Structures are given as C-alpha cells and as structure tokens.
Amino acid sequence: MSEQRMSPADLQSETEAGPPEKSLEDLLAEAETKLQEQKDAWLRALADAENARKRAQADISAAHKYGVERIAESLVPVMDSLQAALASDAADPATLRSGVEITLKQLQAAFEKAGLAEIDPAAKERFDPNYHQAMAAVEADADPNTVVQVMQKGYRLHDRLVRPALVTVAKARAS
DSSP, X not given: OOOOOOOHHHHXXXXXXXSOOOOXXXXXXXXXXXXXXXXXXXXXXXXXXXXXXXXXXXXXXXXXXXXXXXXXXXXXXXXXXXXXXXXXXXXXXXXXXXXXXXXXXXHHHHHHHHTEEEEOOOTTOBOOTTTEEEEXXXXXXXXTTXXXXXXEOXXXXXXXXXXXXXXXXXXXXXX
C-alpha cells in the first residue's frame, strides 16, 4: 500500500472547496424543518400567552368576587351581637345599652381593619368640598364657610371618598 502524499497546494484547494455542496432538496428539507420548528415555537408561545390571559382574568374575577372577604369576616361578629341583642329578653335599658356599645366597638374595629375612616368635622372647622357636602348655610357667630353642625358623618376608604359628611355651614351675617 502506497500512501499518497498530498502537496500543500492540493490541501489548500481541498479546504477552499469546503464540504461537498448540498442538493436543493436537502436545503429545502432543512428550511422546511426550521420553519416547522419556528411555527411550533410560535404556537406554544401563543398558547402560553392565552393561558396567562385566562389565569389573569380568573384572578381578577376572584378578586372582585372575594375582595370583601376580609371585611365580611369582621362583620360576622357584629351580626352575631345584634342578633343576640334582639333575641335577649333583657328589659334593663342599661344592659341593652352596654350590649349596643360593645357591638358599636366591634363595628368600628371592623371599619378600621378595612381602612374605612369616619369624616366627622368639628364645629368651626373649615368647609372642605372634597369631604363635606353643605346641606344648608346659616348665619352664625363663626367665620363664613366653616362647619356649624354635622347632620350625618361621612366615610372614606383609605383616600377614596365613600360618602361626604352632610354639614351646615356658616355664612356672613346680613348687615
């Protein structure tokens, strides 16, 4: 067996030629395979996005449906106390008043836990249209546009107004 030695020029021409050329059918098959892989990846990504959207909608729906769960848990004892007061045969007004005061404290604690705060302006406090609703204006010995009387307390949930305080405001005396 004789071993043929390649000259450096032969080696260079073989490396420049590179691998043998692929047929058009092979190139087409490779391109179709890549296209199918990319299409499959795109369909998986699309399905993942749709699933994420559905999960987000389900989470939002659950948040709307059960968003008041925390306040509801706080209000159940208040309901129990009111029902117990109505079922009681206690004719003693002092006992009934004591029970109502305890129930009021339970309700206030539930409001506080939920972030619900009273708006109860003091007399001579400046009228604030963001939190107060003027029901009447009366001549009084107070600065104009100050609260004279609170007719009904208002409430806000965190920083959002739930109901304005209904107030009577002072107006300047007629000369």
